[in-house]
Amino acid sequence: MKLIFSIFLCMILGYILLMLGPLAGGVIAFGLVMGTLFRGLYVLNDIHKRLKDLAPGKDRVGEVYEEYLKDRDRQGDEGNG
Numbered sequence: 001m002k003l004i005f006s007i008f009l010c011m012i013l014g015y016i017l018l019m020l021g022p023l024a025g026g027v028i029a030f031g032l033v034m035g036t037l038f039r040g041l042y043v044l045n046d047i048h049k050r051l052k053d054l055a056p057g058k059d060r061v062g063e064v065y066e067e068y069l070k071d072r073d074r075q076g077d078e079g080n081g
Contacts, residue, residue, distance in 0.1 A: 017025035 017029055019025075020028070
């Protein structure tokens with residue numbers, strides 16, 4: 001139902017923009033499209049910031065692998081001395 005209502009509103013808006021003429025209608029349509037794009041980018045940036053705070057920097061597998069490499073290097077150094 002929301003989709004049909006949105007389509008109907010867009011049809012009315014398009015008709016009004018056509019009646020305004022190419023210059024005024026084009027400027028208003030450009031403003032609507034660019035405003036929508038900028039709002040979408042703002043929302044995506046906000047989502048990215050929130051997810052970055054929730055997600056840990058490293059996963060457990062990476063931590064264990066780094067510990068293994070450090071331990072292996074320590075054992076290799078002890079065997080050479």
